[in-house]
Amino acid sequence: MIAVLQRVKQARVEVAGAVVGAVGPGLLMLVCAEPGDGEAQADKLLAKVLKLRIFSDAAGKMNQSLQDIGGGLLIVSQFTLAADTSGGNRPSFSGAAPAELGRHLYNYLLAQARAAHPEVGAGEFGADMQVHLVNDGPVTIPMRMQ
Incomplete structure (x- = not known):
């Protein structure tokens, strides 16, 4: 799985003009499943x-975790994290998991996060989303779990 973490002062995600998930201080996590x-x-x-x-x-040192500060976690699916830009000018997204697997793992991740952490918001898998955030730092960290 690929993720990009952004430390935020606040973040929200909207679908069709309605807020579907929001957090105050904490993390915005963009996530993509791979085959x-x-x-x-x-x-x-x-x-x-x-x-x-x-x-x-x-x-003032980076020494505390999301759990330590009791921050929010906003999880948003983003298949474009698997973009391959090595050929031509149009990215290929064949590195992203098929939609059925991606949806399953996104929903699983959300359920696990909600069981483990008190404040978890979410986007909507497969939707056209607008993500608003105030990046804190800025701190942006890419991650890949294999």
Whole structure:
């Protein structure tokens, strides 16, 4: 699975003008399943995201996790993270999992996140979404779990 984490002051996702998910301070997580991914990759990714020390402590050092600060987690599916731009000017998205697998793993990840963390928001799989965020830092971290 591929993910891009953005530390945010706030973030929200809208579908057709309606807010479907929002968080205050915490993380926006853009996520994409790849062929061959399974629930084990989703579990490993979530465990890492919840414990990743990318929030400042009292001394201003990145030494606290999302769980430490009690921040929100907004999870948004984004198949374009699997873009292959190596040939020509039009990206190929064949590196993304088929929609059925992608949907299953996205829903699984959401369920696991909601069971493990008190504040979890979500986008809508396959929808045309508008994501609004105030990046904090900015801190943006790409991740890949295999």
